[in-house]
Structure formats: C-alpha cells, structure tokens
Amino acid sequence: MSFDPTLAAFRFGYGLSPHHSAPQDVQTLMADLSGPDLGQKAHHISVFSQAAPTPLALNVANREQNRARGTDKFEAAQAHARHLMKLAREQAAKNLGAEIARAVDAPVGFRERLVAFWADHFTVRSRSNRTTHLVTPYIEEAIRPHITGNFADLLFAATTHPMMMNYLQQTQSIGPNSVIGLRRGRGLNENLAREVMELHTLGVDGPYTQTDVTEFAELLSGLSYTPLDGFEYSPRRAEPGRETVLGVTYSDEASLDTIRDALDDLARHPATAAHLAHKIAVHFLSQTPNPSLVADLTEAFAKGRLMDVYQTLLDHPAAWVSQREKVRTPQEYITASLRALGISGQDIAQADRTMIRRYVVNPMRVMGQPWQRPVGPDGWPEDPAAWIIPQTMAGRITWAMRTPQDLLDVLPDPRDFVRTALGPRAAPEVVFAAGAAASRKDGVGVVLSSAAFQRR
Amino acid sequence: MERRHFLKSGLMLGCSAAASPLLTPVAFAQGPWDNRLVVIILRGAMDGLDVIRPRGDADYASHRATLATDDSLDLTDFYGLHPALAPLHPLWQKGEFGAMHAVSTPYRDKRSHFDGQDILEAGLNDLQSGPQDGWLNRMLQAVPGLTAQTAYAIGAEQMLVMTGDAPVSRWSPEARLRLSDHARRLLEVVHHDDPLFRAASANALDITDGLLMTADEDAATMEAAMMDPMMADVGQGQHVSVAEFTATRLLRETRIASFSIGGWDSHQNQAPQLNRVLRQLSDTILTLRAGLGDVWDRTAVLCMTEFGRTVRENGTKGTDHGTGGAMLYAGGALKGGRVLGQWPGLGAGDLYADRDLMPTADVRGAAGWAMQGLFGLNQSVIEGTIFPGLDMGGDPGILL
Known part of the structure; x- marks a missing residue:
C-alpha cells in the first residue's frame, strides 16, 4: 500500500517506456497536471471550432451535389463533395494517431489518462459520417482545457458543446x-x-x-x-x-x-460528488472501491476543484494496493504496447489512414472497442469481465503476436523486453515465458499477451 | 465431440458480423429439448405504437400527427402493421408472426435505456440487488443435464439476459487466432494465475480451432435456404449474417439463442429510422425461418424491448422514452396472426403519467408462458426462479 513507480506508470499512465523513467513519486504525477500541457505541444489537434473540413463545408458540398443532379455541373459537385469526405476520413485517422502519439510520448501520462476518462464520462458519438472527424476536436475543445479546473466549468463546456x-x-x-x-x-x-x-x-x-x-x-x-x-x-x-x-x-x-x-x-449537488467519486475510484482502481477512499474523494469533489480530487486519490493508500484489478481497455492496450515497444509518437502521428486502420482501428473493433463508437452515452464498460472474453482476447493475442514485427525492423530481445514492459519486478512466469519463446516474435507477443501487461 | 460440431461453421460468415455497434454477437445455449427459443433484444426502446398501430383507437391519429400514416397493413379490425414490416405480413397470415400490446417490464419512471435494458434482461422486479444474472441463464440453471460441454461462450459484447452461472456460449466471427503449439503453452504459463485471462484465452483457442473445421456444410445449408421465395427481398448485412449463423446453430445442438438489434431510439425523424431498423428485423426473422426449414415449426422468436415510447409525437417527428410498448413474436411453435394483450386506450386519463401507453401486462408473463409451453417448465420455477416475483397471470394465448 505504498507508492511504486511501475505501479504508478501502469495505474495512472500508459505503462512503461524505454524512453521515459517511471514516475518516482506522487508529486511527479501531479506535476504532469500542474505543469505545461506537453501532449498538446507535441502533437497538435485542432479544436472543434477550427477543425476542417467544417460541418458547414460538408453540408454545403452535399447540398450542392444534390442540387446539381441532372445538370452538367454534377460531376464537379460530386467530386468536390467526395474530396471533402475523403479529407474528413483522413482527419479522423489523424486524430486517433495524435491521441495515441500523445500518450506514447508522454513522460508521465496521467494527463492523457484523465482526458480519456473525462472524454468517456462526457461521451459523444458522431451521428453522421460528416462529423466523425470532429469527436476528437470536441474533446480538445470542451474536455482537455478543463480537466485540471473546476468540474462546473467542465460540465458547462461539455453540455453546451455543439457535438454534445x-x-x-x-x-x-x-x-x-x-x-x-x-x-x-x-x-x-x-x-x-x-x-x-x-x-x-x-x-x-x-x-x-x-x-x-x-x-x-x-x-x-x-x-x-x-x-x-x-x-x-x-x-x-x-x-x-x-x-x-x-x-x-x-x-x-x-x-x-x-x-x-x-x-x-x-x-x-452532493449526489454528483458521490457519483463521480465512486466512478473515479472504479475507473482507476477497482469495481468495488475502498469505501474510505470514496468518502475522501466525495468530500474533495464537493469542493469543486478537480486537482484536489486527483491529489486525494493519489494520497490515499488504497491507490497503491499492489493487486492490479482493472484491465486496460483496447485503446489503452494498443497505446501501452506501442509505448513499451519504444515506437515514437512522431511515427504514429505521421501514419496514414491505411496504417491506422490496419494496426489500430480494426484491431480495436475485434477487441470490443470500435473507436469513438460506444453503444450509448454511458461510454465504455469499466468491468474487466466485459473486456476479457474469448473473442476480444483473441483480438488482443493476435495483435500482440503479429503487429510488433510489422512496425519494427528489429524486434527487441524478449528477455530485455519483459523488463522494459513490466518493470524491474516483472512477474516470474512472464520472465520465464519470454525467455522460453521460440522466436523474438513469439516472445514479445507473449509478454504483451500476458495478464501482467494488461492489468493496471 | 459436440463442441467441435458447434463451433466449426463460424468462419464462413466472413469478418464483418461483429463490426456493427448496433448488433451484438450471438449467445447460444444447448438444452435437452427439441423446441428452440430465440430472444432478440431490441435495444433503444422500440415504439410499439408505431409498429403495431392501434388504428381503431379514436385518439391514435391525433397523437401521431406525422407518424400515423395511412399505409399500414391490415392485421385486425383494430390494429395495422407498420408498412416496413410488409415482408412479415405473409407470416402473419400463416399464423407465424404475432404481437402482444401494452406490455412492459416492471421498470417505471426514470426511463433510462441502460436500467431499462438491465431490468428486461435480468427479468427482475427492480435492480435493488443489481443485475446479477439474466433470466435465460436462470432458466438454464433450472434445467438439469447442462454441462460445460453443452454450452459455449463466444462474442464481443455481453448479453446480460444470457449471463450467469449456467455455462453459455458466445460467438463473434472476427476473431482469428493462429498460434504454434509452443506459443500456446507459453500463453498458458503467463495466464495461469489469472482466472479471467486464463479462461478467456483457453476458450479463444478452442473456439478458433473449431471454427476452422468445416465451414462448408453450414454454408451449403444457408445457400439452399436462400432459394426460399420469401428470401428474394432480404438484403445483406451483419444482421443477416447473425441470423444465418443462429439458424445453423439451432439446426444442430443449440436450443436457446439470443442477440440484439439496436437503433430503435427514435427521438427525431422516426419514420426513416424505423423503416431501416424494421427492415433489419424482418430480414432477421425471414432468414431464421428460411434457414431453419422444418425446424421453424418448433421455434419461438421473442422480440423484446426495454420500454415503449411516448404516445404523443414530440416536436421533432419522433417520440421520447415511454413505458408500455409491444412485444413481437414469430415462429411455428407460437400462435401468431393475432395481437394479444388488453388495450388500455389512448384517451385522456388512459395514459400512464399522462404521456405513455399504460402497460396492462408484464412482458415477462408472455415469455414465461412461452417457456412453459416450449420446454415444459413448471410454473413455480418460472415465477420463483426465472422471473422471481412474477405473477404469470392467465395464458395470454401465445401457445399453439
């Protein structure tokens, strides 16, 4: 029940990386929030009001195409509308690339985890293929600037946002x-x-x-x-x-x-504080969170400042229980894997739509998380049992066994990789399996497939 | 081994059936019966008043300024069928498709999709103790002779209605897993101490092994089914793939299947939305029927939704969350061609909370009667274990 760097990286970030040392104390985690927004600087994402193509441009192009039907202007109008839709699809892939790149490059990653948590709390799903590329810009505009401020500001920004x-x-x-x-x-x-x-x-x-x-x-x-x-x-x-x-x-x-x-x-409202306190504890720690932690979080939340809530969370001994109950979501899983493999955010951010679809979007769907398309406004499940079932497990194992060799010219030695990915006190059974694998591909795959890598 | 038979035909369905977030993979269970039960959860709250239209009610048209169109198909003197279900009208005439109106779960007032679906699938009076398991699973628990060998877990999203202590299969077609024997053993090592991961990866490997074995046989069955004249207008899509797979399972050892069709939450511009999703539903039922062949005569399909929608059309040509609604049913094992249930009326004072269709029966009762007829389950088991606290009431007339 005390701070541990590897645990901090798994539980409050996107895991370990060969390029960054794990956070050494709670202050480092909090400094990720109080300091400059490194992710935003490193990988640009347009806010909704500046994102292109705009909903207006897409609507106009669509209308012009319909109006031009049967006239000699139709072909040009259709080409224009199709071009804009192509740009929108490419932008959506770039958005996902940027989301992952920020988390992969983040020295600490707590900010990125919180952005994801609040984006899920205020889930927005596009109702039209003309706005799918605007969900991430919604998060950039309505969620990200407010996650270290007051909940009331976050609530107002999300509720009144055009995408919501x-x-x-x-x-x-x-x-x-x-x-x-x-x-x-x-x-x-x-x-x-x-x-x-x-x-x-x-x-x-x-x-x-x-x-x-x-x-x-x-x-x-x-x-x-x-x-x-x-x-x-x-x-x-x-x-x-x-x-x-x-x-x-x-x-x-x-x-x-x-x-x-x-x-x-x-x-x-006190009910809001109790609801959110429980939800935060469930998200980071356990389906059955420690009642004294939830009580402390409720009290902190009632004051309205989210930084107090995060500080309370990290200061509580229950946050450092060594048993890792939660499971990485598919997006977290792929992100953490890329991070552990040492792939640079720059490479991910520059990947084209075909690459993003092949290595991220399609695998996420098989793993049970079609990107930015949860079934309802309640967002993604928290229960580990909802994520780890045979079909989705097959998706995770398949990704782990096949994708690293497609992305890296030379795979790491599994005996080293198991330490990179799981830290100095890596689970002995995984250390054994990494060393016993018949190939680098299998060894890396087994490490990424392990429960020890996927629990946080 | 039976499990291999069960699993072997999934791959022919290709890689798309799990892609739609609106359509969940299929959950299956086998049982020591000859009859088949398919439960389709219509997620999002189907507007029963628009699907089974009470044309004979004097107040109906005034509540539904744009939705009460005059192109309904005749069902009874009182009720008309939404035109998008025209492909099912011949089944109505054969007595293989029917509805029960003004039904609901015990859920009231908060009108949340999520709680509403949990109550429907848990089959409980309320969620005081949380949704622990689903009513189909409790039915399986009540039946002796089910073992881990007779039911299988496959699929990407949980169907709460099937979840619980009884072993149940879930399936989804996108998963492919090819590993060397050595890599498999290493996976067993790294998952050994984590029961959740251990079970999921072991099952995943078993399932994908089985799926590879003989896709051909089931493909041939469905190819023959497609020659059925009623299949002429059935489209393609993930819902059809799911129905095809369900049919091939029910032709083998599976007796209980459940999946969901989403997209019913029609707050605005309901007409085109319902056209689309009703088409999916009719495609699904027609595919099940054609695929099952003679077995259709021993099959019951229940289509249930979490609640109905407001009696009055809202300001955006749609309807909001309501209470009473309709259950649709199909199959040769049930008595269709009729609208069951007691009609509460739509006049002033007839509505629930002055906005919703007043429920006059518990939708669980209809399911209870169907199960009793199909599987010979004791009424006390249905009212005590499967739907604890339910009073089944009189036979609504759903059985042959």
Missing part, C-alpha cells in the same frame, strides 16, 4: 410555447437533459424525477447550434416561464446564464 448537443439531440429541442415552437408546432427533446442528470452529474440513483428532467429540458431549450449560425443562445426557442429543477426555481429570463446556474447547481 448534436449527439444527445439538444439541437432538435425547442420550447413548445416558445416563439419558434408555437410557429412550427415543435417541442422538447429530453435526451440531453436526462443524460446530464443520469450520467454526467447526479447518477441514475440520484434524487431526480421525470418532472425534473422535463423542467430541465425546458430550461435548456434555448441552446441552439447549426452549422451555418454556429452555437448561440436563442431566446426564441426557449420555453417561457420559470423552471424548477430539484427544488430550485430559476430565473424566467431566458439566457445562457440561467443554464449556467442550473448546471452549476447540478455540479455542486
């Missing part, structure tokens, strides 16, 4: 008695309001009712985003009158400030 509004259909929700609602005979869509309460803040066991969901949906109804006009608060869509959510009645003045107030109250 699109995913949970807030863009379609209109106050039924608003100017636009009355004119068009349109009404509410409760999806975002419900998921903010159920998933993002209070938790499904939280003290809210259907009435709270409906009132909150009315309160959110002024949020508007279109590719043409961008994000704006539209009083003409907002349901008139006061709304009462969880017993608090908000101003009848329709404005973004009212939404901010309601989200701040949800962020501050």
